[in-house]
Amino acid sequence: MKKRASIGQSIVEFALILPGMLMLVMGVLEIGRLFYIKVALQNAAREGAYYLSYYPDDISGMKSAVMGEAYSAGVDLAPDSDILWSHCCTPGDYVEVEVKQDDVSLLIFGFLTGEVDLSSKARMMVQ
Numbered sequence: 001m002k003k004r005a006s007i008g009q010s011i012v013e014f015a016l017i018l019p020g021m022l023m024l025v026m027g028v029l030e031i032g033r034l035f036y037i038k039v040a041l042q043n044a045a046r047e048g049a050y051y052l053s054y055y056p057d058d059i060s061g062m063k064s065a066v067m068g069e070a071y072s073a074g075v076d077l078a079p080d081s082d083i084l085w086s087h088c089c090t091p092g093d094y095v096e097v098e099v100k101q102d103d104v105s106l107l108i109f110g111f112l113t114g115e116v117d118l119s120s121k122a123r124m125m126v127q
Contacts, residue, residue, distance in 0.1 A: 026108045034104065038118050040073035041099045045122040048083065048097035053124040056089040066099060075101060089126065096123045 048066040055061055063079045070077045077083060077099065084098040100119035106112075 030106055030108050033107070034116065034118070036073075037075055037101060037104060038120065040070060040075045041101055041118055042120040042122070043073065044070040044075070044077070045097045045099040045120045048085070048099065049095055049122040049124040052085065052088060052095045052097065053126050056091070056095065056126050059085070059088075062097070066097070070099065077101070091126050093126055094123045095126050096121060 044066045047069040048062045051058070051062045051065040062085070063083055066083050067077055067079060082100050082102075084100070086096045086098075087093055088095050098119060098121045100117065102117045103115040104118055105115050
């Protein structure tokens with residue numbers, strides 16, 4: 001049978017380790033969420049570059065494709081400020097689409113670091 005002091009020691013050790021372990025787990029969840037948003041932005045940028053590579057004159061269609069891809073992943077974008085393109089509309093040249101999400105708030109550690117800006121670019125050749 002365990003001594004009473006041994007049980008108390010275990011409770012104290014658990015109380016000392018628990019906050020650090022919780023911070024570690026919450027940090028991993030936060031990094032995973034930011035990584036998910038980054039992948040969603042990359043997929044949306046790739047979709048926009050793909051669309052412009054085949055339909056170089058349809059900018060509104062490209063914006064719709066990017067917005068649809070981002071929305072399906074749960075990311076909200078502003079079509080006028082979060083979607084940028086360059087080198088557009090010359091066959092044989094590359095079109096570049098950048099999708100950005102400014103001020104992504106951290107759910108758990110926001111009080112420490114504030115907000116994070118994420119962006120992704122994709123380039124494809126215009127057909």
